Amino acid sequence: MQGRYGNDKFNYFLYILFWALWLINIFVWNITASIVIDLLMLVVIVYALYRAFSKNINKRCIENRAFMSAFNRVKNWFTLTKRKFKERKDYKYIKCPSCGAQLRVKNKKGKHIVKCPRCANEFSKRI
Numbered sequence: 001m002q003g004r005y006g007n008d009k010f011n012y013f014l015y016i017l018f019w020a021l022w023l024i025n026i027f028v029w030n031i032t033a034s035i036v037i038d039l040l041m042l043v044v045i046v047y048a049l050y051r052a053f054s055k056n057i058n059k060r061c062i063e064n065r066a067f068m069s070a071f072n073r074v075k076n077w078f079t080l081t082k083r084k085f086k087e088r089k090d091y092k093y094i095k096c097p098s099c100g101a102q103l104r105v106k107n108k109k110g111k112h113i114v115k116c117p118r119c120a121n122e123f124s125k126r127i
């Protein structure tokens with residue numbers, strides 16, 4: 001493995017995707033769908049191995065960074081949704097009209113003056 005890229009989080013994701021497809025394939029009885037999943041599994045594992053044995057470390061790092069950015073966006077969305085659900089009785093979540101940041105305000109009826117901590121934009125919101 002000297003001079004080779006090895007495994008990163010993107011590769012681990014590809015391995016998990018491979019096994020997830022394998023698991024799905026057990027329950028698929030349609031022969032054409034099964035073949036399509038088989039081909040998809042082959043593409044995923046060949047790509048993962050190609051990445052692991054690649055000598056172009058710089059390019060693999062860029063791919064991993066792009067993957068981590070997308071992965072974190074999805075992870076943050078789930079974290080925020082879980083938090084919104086947990087705090088749904090005490091807080092309301094609103095979007096800043098200027099920068100789009102999620103802001104949390106007390107769930108109290110009436111007019112609220114909100115100042116965005118990210119862009120310092122002040123606006124009023126009725127709940």
Ligand SMILES: [Zn+2]
Pocket residue numbers: 096097098099100101116117118119120121
């Ligand atoms: Zn803002």
